[in-house]
Amino acid sequence: MSQARIVYLNGDFLPFAEARVPIMDRGFLFADGIYEVSAVLDGRLVDNEAHLARLDRSLGEIDIRNPHSLSEWVALQTDLVARNGLSEGLVYMQVTRGVYERDFAYPPADTAPTVMMFTQAKAVAKNPLAESGAKVITVPDLRWKRRDIKSVALLAQVLAKQQAAAAGVAEAWMVEDDAVTEGSSSTAFIITKGGTLVTRPLSTALLPGITRQAVLRLAAETGLTLEERLFGVAEAKDAAEAFYTSASAFVMPVVAIDGHVVGEGRPGAHTRRLRELYLGMARESV
């Protein structure tokens, strides 16, 4: 990035080093906040309205007033992307319950939420991992019971991702009651040898992935049969193909699970096609 990094904090666009949040911020003390991430490709936000709709829903689920309308969010994001000269990467948005003397119960209703956004430059489309395929490990799902809320409380995911890093792989798939819930920061999919695309149905057990939603829509064009149901690690290892999705990974082929080679050990044809379809959609999105 050529320009100095600019971030957004509570109404101001500031140089990164000048953006400060008080220690009594409830995001800092209690992880009492929500975040959202939209990808940027060719300088444009990808599937952004769906991300902003999920942000609104997550905020509502924990009684934080959404400080901005959809069009205000889009204007702020667009401004931030331009100020940072970002053509490819991510916009991160975070809203916490604001700053107040530490107390578990909510602060007074007129406490202003803390609103923060930053960008990250990242090769989301030309990601070399998508060429080779990613390896994943499986780990126990240690999280709370409202994973449909995109809370900033990500300690279990931090621990899972660190286990993946220590194992030299890109992602950890979390497992509960013998079924894969989702990746530590992605949605898990398999394609069976019979040509069925399988992913877990939405519930409070996992995040409703925005990329998941888009991929299920696009999969209708591929001739794959769709099944939203639980699947276990053994079934995933035995699948013809596997992949995970997220705003930053798009459609990421999985070539090994816990050291077991999936399919032919390289990105499968259906997965590559879904990635292409997704990239096509992303490049058209405004």
Ligand code: PMP
């Ligand atoms: N599950 C979890 C736990 C995640 O953190 C993410 C990434 N935010 C996803 C799924 C994928 O969601 P999306 O496609 O909306 O990025």
